[in-house]
Amino acid sequence: MSSTLAADAPANDLQFMKDMMNSREQIQRLLRECYKNLKTHKWYLTQEVVPFALFGSRLSDKEKQDIAAKLHATEKPDSLRRGKPMFPQFSAKTGSG
Secondary structure, eight states, rough: OOOSSSSGHHHHHHHHHHHHHHHHHHHHHHHHHHHHHHHHGGGSSSTTTTGGGGGOOSOOOOHHHHHHHHHHSSSOOOOOOOSSOOOOOOOTTTTOO
């Protein structure tokens, strides 16, 4: 917000700073709600669904080969486990690198 009077500039700057702080709080609240909602979709990250990544277009052939090699080397269970899948735990650093 610009001011035509220099006398209004301090009040305008203070209001702008308050608005910025309020916006930051609203953005943080929005991010928390988005994260909470996204956590309900973690079934995409279970080991049962990993093979679907082999058919996607976002991974390089090398990455797909690495995934396939790890899947092939994984010990096969004697029987399938029933019930809800085991959801992975992750952080901001998971999958980076």
